[in-house]
Amino acid sequence: MRITTRVLGAAIAAAIFVVAWLTMASPASPASLTEVTNFGTNPSGLRMHLYVPNNVAARPPILVAVHYCTGSGPAFYSGTEFASLADRYGFIVIYPSATRSGNCFDVSSPQALKHDGGSDPVGIVSMVKYVEQHNNGDPAQVYVTGASSGGMMTNVLLGDYPDIFKAGAAFMGVPFGCFATTDGSGWNSACANGTIIKTPQEWGDLVRGAFPGYTGARPRMQLWHGTEDATLRYPNFQEEIKQWTNVHGLSQTPAFTDHPQSTWTRTRYGGTGTNVAVEGVSLQGVGHSLPQGGMAASVIQFFGLDGGSPGTPTPTPTPTPTPGGACRVTYTMNTWNTGFTASVTITNTSASPINTWALAFTLPGGQTATSAWSATIAPSSGQVTARNVSYNGTIAAGASTNFGFQATHSGNTGKPTSFALNGTTCGIA
Numbered sequence: 001m002r003i004t005t006r007v008l009g010a011a012i013a014a015a016i017f018v019v020a021w022l023t024m025a026s027p028a029s030p031a032s033l034t035e036v037t038n039f040g041t042n043p044s045g046l047r048m049h050l051y052v053p054n055n056v057a058a059r060p061p062i063l064v065a066v067h068y069c070t071g072s073g074p075a076f077y078s079g080t081e082f083a084s085l086a087d088r089y090g091f092i093v094i095y096p097s098a099t100r101s102g103n104c105f106d107v108s109s110p111q112a113l114k115h116d117g118g119s120d121p122v123g124i125v126s127m128v129k130y131v132e133q134h135n136n137g138d139p140a141q142v143y144v145t146g147a148s149s150g151g152m153m154t155n156v157l158l159g160d161y162p163d164i165f166k167a168g169a170a171f172m173g174v175p176f177g178c179f180a181t182t183d184g185s186g187w188n189s190a191c192a193n194g195t196i197i198k199t200p201q202e203w204g205d206l207v208r209g210a211f212p213g214y215t216g217a218r219p220r221m222q223l224w225h226g227t228e229d230a231t232l233r234y235p236n237f238q239e240e241i242k243q244w245t246n247v248h249g250l251s252q253t254p255a256f257t258d259h260p261q262s263t264w265t266r267t268r269y270g271g272t273g274t275n276v277a278v279e280g281v282s283l284q285g286v287g288h289s290l291p292q293g294g295m296a297a298s299v300i301q302f303f304g305l306d307g308g309s310p311g312t313p314t315p316t317p318t319p320t321p322t323p324g325g326a327c328r329v330t331y332t333m334n335t336w337n338t339g340f341t342a343s344v345t346i347t348n349t350s351a352s353p354i355n356t357w358a359l360a361f362t363l364p365g366g367q368t369a370t371s372a373w374s375a376t377i378a379p380s381s382g383q384v385t386a387r388n389v390s391y392n393g394t395i396a397a398g399a400s401t402n403f404g405f406q407a408t409h410s411g412n413t414g415k416p417t418s419f420a421l422n423g424t425t426c427g428i429a
Contacts (some may be wrong), residue, residue, distance in 0.1 A: 040126030067148030166335030194235030204246030326350030375403035
């Protein structure tokens with residue numbers, strides 16, 4: 001009996017040791033999403049969910065991740081990779097939730113399009129300030145990203161609060177102010193369909209008008225859009241590029257173009273590295289279904305949250321225009337392995353308005369236009385003519401209009417060498 005007791009005692013001691021060792025060796029439980037209430041001024045009743053990783057930095061950067069219509073903060077948390085990237089790099093993620101019918105964010109009301117004007121942007125900024133005060137968040141490292149309605153809100157927040165946000169990344173968004181309405185409606189069909197076309201200056205003025213008197217640095221912007229987006233159509237992508245390059249005082253001509261994947265065309269403005277002021281990623285054949293796997297990591301790299309330092313972008317000199325007559329044409333291409341999109345801006349440099357227009361130019365060999373927006377193009381190759389549609393035939397003196405088209409190519413990605421508007425040779429910007 002004495003031997004049995006000794007054996008039993010030894011076994012119990014060993015078991016206790018194993019349990020204790022396993023307890024010490026087990027990793028800490030993963031961080032979880034928590035809801036925060038009473039976070040500050042919140043005129044539209046948003047909800048706030050917060051993800052703080054276990055390895056949070058001592059002075060953590062803050063990322064606001066904004067969901068799509070019908071979504072929620074928890075849905076965007078579980079359906080995107082930003083939380084797992086926060087685990088890796090130690091930043092905090094705020095997931096706002098819209099609570100109105102349809103769960104879309106307000107990107108259209110006069111209040112939402114003004115610094116401290118009210119509505120959703122004020123509530124989101126309150127969330128940022130809460131994290132700065134309660135989680136030691138770094139006010140010099142505040143970023144925002146979002147998809148669809150959240151992509152539009154990303155544009156709005158960068159326009160309203162350039163003093164708060166250092167950079168943004170908008171998936172499937174529209175330019176700041178494009179969705180504006182005055183009738184209480186939250187939907188702007190003309191903008192959604194990509195038919196609101198403005199000059200870079202006009203788009204830039206909308207951003208500058210949101211915070212009159214602001215003279216500080218402007219946030220950097222990364223833009224993502226699929227060419228087959230049928231909800232917020234692809235022309236909005238080029239309009240966003242026009243807006244944010246103008247805000248930063250940059251040329252619309254990319255300083256750098258590459259293809260990180262076969263169907264991606266990435267263009268950079270204001271420099272060639274990850275520290276650029278504006279970056280666009282066009283996704284051939286992709287619809288309204290962003291972000292996809294791996295794209296969140298590209299966002300984090302653009303922000304510099306992966307350990308890199310974006311630094312200060314080096315401006316790209318504006319090209320000297322080619323002399324011409326009473327018109328000037330800017331022709332910008334985004335190319336990929338078998339195709340491209342072109343954005344064409346016509347500026348009336350004469351003293352008289354143009355009431356209808358036809359722009360003639362020759363597509364280089366092997367290029368064939370397959371579709372167009374804000375214009376009709378015929379024939380599809382060789383010497384073609386782009387003609388106005390019903391809503392953009394008039395170009396006032398000194399004003400501009402824009403159209404675009406998609407095309408295939410057989411290896412030649414050159415640009416047309418001359419343009420004629422209503423028979424008059426144009427200068428090329």
